[in-house]
Amino acid sequence: MSSLLTLLLLPLSWLYAGVMAVRNVLYRIGLKPSVRFPEVTVINVGNLRVGGTGKTPHVAWVVNWLRSQAQHPALLSRGYGRRTRGYRWATTEDTAATIGDESLQQFRHFGGEVPVVVSEDRVAGIRQLLHDEPATTAVVLDDAYQHRRVRPQVNILLTEQERPFYDDFVLPAGRLRESRRGAVRADVVIVTKCPPFLSATIRQEITRRIQRYAQPAVPVLFSCYHYGVAVPLTAKAPAELGGDIVVLTGIARPEPLLEHLRTAGYRVVHHVRFPDHHAFTQPELEQLAAQLGPGQCVVTTQKDAARLLEPALAPLVAALPVLYIPIEVRFLADGEARLAELLAPYFQPHAVV
Template sequence: MQSVLAFLLLPFSWLYAAVMAVRNWLYDAGWRKSETFAVPLINVGNLRVGGTGKTPHVTWLLEELLRQGHRPAVLSRGYGRRTTGPRLATAADSAATVGDEPWQYYQHFSAHRVPVAVAEKRGLGVRLLQQTHPEVSVIVLDDAYQHRAVRPTLNVLLTELARPFYQDHVLPAGRLRERRSGARRADVIIVTKCPLDLSVEAKAAVEQRIRAYCRPAVPVLFSSYEYGAPQPLPHVAEGVSPLLPSDTLAKPPARPAVLLTGIAQPGPLRDYLESQGYFIQYHAVLPDHHVFQPADLTALRAHWQPGWPIFTTEKDATRLLAPVLAAALAGLPFYTIPVRVAFRGGDDAVLRQLLSGVLAARRN
């Protein structure tokens, strides 16, 4: 049924793809201007709507830039926020005012003095960061691949191994925001959410498919997720005991648990939890960027039993901590699962060298 619906929607996809192709041509031909800035801009984006792993990859880049001695900032659109216009995140903000992903960056990097800004028009956001933080030496743009009004110094394109852009169609028949040929704007392509045991042959096959759409010299890298130990949800952690390390869990029987997600692709997290000896008794699957309501937690509580941990993501946690949810959260043992990016086979060295080269070139 789904394939039949996709077939019926193809004419609308062709129309949407044509509109986007004309828009991109206007930028490529110079009829529409892309603004450039003295400060280097590193863009992390995708061709597909949602779920490619932008947030952990932005986090990896920010950590690497700090390690190299740079003064990075991060700029996002701030999807789902209740405010508009350029805005600099402060301790008085929340996921509601700047968006869940920017608030997650702020919480993670505020101790490192990494400014976080949001703006629908990225040019205005860059100028806000330059005015308020002149010490910033590089800005990471979160999800601006189709935002052609600003020209990045380095374009990082992500594509998920399980749902690669070369097997997808443009909206609404598929999930692509533009045609596959948009990959030619990428300076590096990262295949995300790869299993740790992905074979050399499988990598070569994926890379061959990608190279049909990108420029010849563009590096194609592969990354995986690494999950950290469960952490009690901040501010509601009182009375929530730490969980035992996964290697001490009894298998069998599996330990019952509940999962709550409002992200685009919750499958990898569920698979990880099950691999760690948990049996997911109930999984509340909500849309990406879902604004949690007390009723959501009331419904979740009906499927939970005392002694069962409730897992969620770091991104979801930024929205669960809204004051309106405090009463509904009371007594629920929520834990977040930290997610970090890991590269295999020396791909991290390739990306580090690429970053160093691009930023050194801009200084000279």
């Protein structure tokens, strides 16, 4: 967005930010009610900015850590992009259309061993989840930082290193859902998508700028993506990725994936790019197939792979050599230990946090 357009839109941003500020005050003083669930630990992973900040792999990290501590976590999100309504418990019969692409990705990632639930009403969703699965000890909320009706015990705020919230403006001049001061509700801030060897000097400067808006004692951690070995999605795909590739994405920011592929030595001959959560269509896949040269493969993300598995697309997708690149979160310096230290007291017997 140009500087001139940003300036022209700032009055609308101030108005929107004011409305959100009043809303937050009403929740803080109790005129708008929020619900706490003392019988279970609720952990929210969210952001201030519209667009991808890496929530899905960070949610997966939290769930994996909980399982390593012998806890029984469940995942709850609104199921963005789904075509259904109400409370829904993910099963093997579900698709991205019924529970959303991110929820489907998580369900498949954990092999159905972790309950994944979608519900627009998070309060009702948590209550129903605890009724359906009373052994649940932790509920991980995906993208509920602005959903003030639920009061989590732990609020994890994510912000990208290249697009930090403190350099952004509220919609429509920028991409923030609320003002930068919303960071004050965070119990920990994680700066995501960092280079693996981000210097201590840069980390200190970023921390200083974040702490202008967050609580002074709040930990600021740094994470990066670790890309795994390409996984065949279809029978036509080779066992290993090689040669020239066509990249297919429908995510907010495909640039880190493209950089990884190029650094790894692959030649990206074409990038077919769609908006975040894009629902692929048959004509789009037919056009993709026509663009493939001899020996070329289609490389996509794990999130996009979930949407490619829609039943209506099955014949077209099955005819394509498609692989997806899994990712996981890794922390810089002592970030992993510090996050575990923050979470651990909530799961110690008789602890009062």
